[in-house]
Structure formats: C-alpha cells, structure tokens
Amino acid sequence: MGHGHSRRSLPESMTAWETVGAAGPERVRRVERPVPRPRVDEALVEVEACGVCRTDLHVTDGDLPEHRPNVVPGHEVVGHVVALGERTSRLAVGDRVGVAWLRSTCGACRWCRSGRENLCPAAQFTGWDEDGGYAQLTAVPEAYAYRIPEPLAAEQAAPLLCAGIIGYRALRRAALPPGGRLGIYGFGASAHLTAQLAIAQGAEVHVLTRGDDARRLALELGAASAGPADALPPVPLDASILFAPAGELVPVALAGLDRGGTLALAGIHVSDLPPLRYEAHLFRERTLTSVTANTRQDGEELLALAARLGIRSTVTTYPFDAADRALDDLAEGRFAGVAVLTRGPGLA
Structure with a gap:
C-alpha cells in the first residue's frame, strides 16, 4: 500500500x-x-x-x-x-x-x-x-x-549518518580486541565520534593529530594521550584507524602497531602512499585494510548505540x-x- x-x-x-x-x-x-x-x-x-x-x-x-x-x-x-x-x-x-x-x-x-x-x-x-x-x-x-531515535536532536543526529557510521565500520574493520589500545590518526568529524564509542566500550584510545584544538578535544573526550600525527604513540597499539586523508601517515601508523595489529584506512580518498618496508611496517602479522561506504545494518547499529551510550557530536x-x-x-x-x-x- x-x-x-x-x-x-x-x-x-x-x-x-x-x-x-x-x-x-x-x-x-x-x-x-x-x-x-x-x-x-x-x-x-x-x-x-x-x-x-x-x-x-x-x-x-x-x-x-x-x-x-x-x-x-x-x-x-x-x-x-x-x-x-x-x-x-x-x-x-x-x-x-x-x-x-x-x-x-x-x-x-x-x-x-x-x-x-x-x-x-x-x-x-x-x-x-x-x-x-x-x-x-x-x-x-x-x-x-x-x-x-527521538532522544537525538537534529544537529546531533546528522553527523552520525556518515561520520558516525563510517567510524563505526572502521572500528569493526580495525579488529580492536576488547579493552585494547586504539590509535586514531586525524581528529575531525568521524574520529571524535569513534573515539567516544571506543572509550565507552572500554578501549584505551591514543589520538595522533595536528592542531592543538583537536588534541585538547581528544583529551576532553577521554583519550589516554594526544600527540602529533607523525609521532609514535606512547605505547604499541593493537589497532589504529587513519581518518586523515594523508597517505604519508600510513607507514607512520603501521610502525606504531604492536604485533598482530591492524590499521584501517577510513577515507574514501587518501593521497598516494609512500613505499612501505616489509620488516618495519607489515612483518609480524600486521594488517593494512580499508573501509568502503557502509551497510544499512551498520547505520542501524550505530544509531542505536549512539542513543544508548550518549555519544555527542x-x-x-x-x-x-x-x-x-x-x-x-x-x-x-x-x-x-x-x-x-x-x-x-x-x-x-
């Protein structure tokens, strides 16, 4: 009908x-x-x-x-x-x-x-x-x-429909173990929502980004550390997500992973990647993966989680x-x- x-x-x-x-x-x-x-x-x-x-x-x-x-x-x-x-x-x-x-x-x-x-x-x-x-x-x-969901004001719900959904899928693709250490490179729309989601679910989040304002926001939202985008994190990471569309950060982020860690590239566009060195960047079962769009199930799950966990843009x-x-x-x-x-x- x-x-x-x-x-x-x-x-x-x-x-x-x-x-x-x-x-x-x-x-x-x-x-x-x-x-x-x-x-x-x-x-x-x-x-x-x-x-x-x-x-x-x-x-x-x-x-x-x-x-x-x-x-x-x-x-x-x-x-x-x-x-x-x-x-x-x-x-x-x-x-x-x-x-x-x-x-x-x-x-x-x-x-x-x-x-x-x-x-x-x-x-x-x-x-x-x-x-x-x-x-x-x-x-x-x-x-x-x-x-x-009714609790979400329009200006709060809108960013969830891409920044939130893509961050949620990127978090899943990064295969972060429960209670693990997550690196986030770049700290814009998607990253600041994903950080809240990961922290609410028990992760230890380390943000690496340019810009003092972004680092301050990361710490306000509960990140364990916030440093420059091209620096090594203070501890080896179990998983990382690259939100910045900067290919030059891929080897940096891979080098910051612990053994068996995964780096997910969340952007629909990333600038060209520099050469990777197998021993330094990929050996010891590090994984490099990407994120492409989302499924409707991703969206439904993220909207429900955001409302339940109080994720705020x-x-x-x-x-x-x-x-x-x-x-x-x-x-x-x-x-x-x-x-x-x-x-x-x-x-x-």
Whole structure:
C-alpha cells in the first residue's frame, strides 16, 4: 500500500546549493531548483539539518570523479517525510528520518546477497550520484532511509549518518580486541565520534593529530594521550584507524602497531602512499585494510548505540545560507568536531 500524498501542498521551487566543478572559482553556488517529486519507491524529506562532511569536499574539489554535474551535495540529512511515492509502505508522512551516503544497491549481486552491500558495484550515493541535503527538500528511496531515535536532536543526529557510521565500520574493520589500545590518526568529524564509542566500550584510545584544538578535544573526550600525527604513540597499539586523508601517515601508523595489529584506512580518498618496508611496517602479522561506504545494518547499529551510550557530536552550526562558508572552514580546519547546516521550519 502506498502513501502517495503530502502533508501540505508543496512549492514549485526551492533553494539549493550545487557543485560548480573543480575548475570553478567557488565550491558551490546557491540556485533555485524545481522541488523533486518522489519516485514510486521514494520519500520526499523536508531537510531540518545536514552535516558538512569531508566527502562533500572531495566531491566539490574533484578528488572524486564527477558522477553528476551540478549535483546537490550533502549526505548527513535529518528531516521529516512530507510526501511518499505510490509504492512505499515502510514510512508515513511526518516520520523523522535520516538520509545517508549509501542511497541504493542492486540487491542481487554476490556482495548484496552476502551481507556486504557496501561493496555493490551498482551502488548509488547521496550527494554524488543523486542530489543530497544542501537543499530545502531531498528525495530518498524509503528502503535506505533511517528512523532517527527521538532522544537525538537534529544537529546531533546528522553527523552520525556518515561520520558516525563510517567510524563505526572502521572500528569493526580495525579488529580492536576488547579493552585494547586504539590509535586514531586525524581528529575531525568521524574520529571524535569513534573515539567516544571506543572509550565507552572500554578501549584505551591514543589520538595522533595536528592542531592543538583537536588534541585538547581528544583529551576532553577521554583519550589516554594526544600527540602529533607523525609521532609514535606512547605505547604499541593493537589497532589504529587513519581518518586523515594523508597517505604519508600510513607507514607512520603501521610502525606504531604492536604485533598482530591492524590499521584501517577510513577515507574514501587518501593521497598516494609512500613505499612501505616489509620488516618495519607489515612483518609480524600486521594488517593494512580499508573501509568502503557502509551497510544499512551498520547505520542501524550505530544509531542505536549512539542513543544508548550518549555519544555527542561537538557541533559548529551554520545557517543554510552559509553552506559555502562551512565548506571553506572545513577545508581550512577552522573548527574542531563537525559542521552542520541548519534550517528553520517551513518550506517558505
């Protein structure tokens, strides 16, 4: 049964931010767009908040290949359903939902069938293949929308939808033993959420990052130590996650691992890796692995954990009209934690 109706009449147009291409003088520009009409399996969501993710920078700056010209970025979206396609059955108008990076998968390939839909070759991504949340309204396949736990405010929930989910998957990929020592390289949006999650679950966390503000935040959140990104940790580590998109830190992080340790690279883009020396970096059963997107199960588990454990984002809010400034500030490292665009209620 479908719910192909809206809560109220929708306007014909809306304000959005779109990419201009890597050669442009600016990262994004503000435009008027037709309001998207949900396809038969989609929900139309009125955006309340949208996180500003480093992946948005990779899209706007050309680090990732262009999938759609003038795409609307944003894949950490919290809002309310205002309309539904004819073949939807899971959501209702008025539901509070989240829209994340993973937008759709084929459901039929061997990766989807084996519970690894994050590796689906036909996967589509919000804010890269289809328009995302730097807009008043955005559409999402209802099967890929998340219900947002009520205790979470919109500006707290938004960063969980990518920074949180990717950090959660990276933590799993790093194979940290219970009560083990975890290294975190870089301390932005995803890292400061992952550190809280690991500490709440009993890990000893050591943060290695540039920037005094980031190190102070790490210690405030309960890290056992916080030092420069290119330094060795004070103790050998059981597992590490590299959040900084800096390939030159890979041998540094590998050298900081204890025997049998794992380094997970959490970025969708990392600069070129320097040569690795087998004896210094990989011998004694050290493992180097990567993280690719997420499954919907990752998202459901992370949202439940965040609500239960009281994970808090350190948020800098920007009005919707300042999306361009938020991206520039992220690129220049002008804030610690995460940036979130917020919109007032109503479509006017």
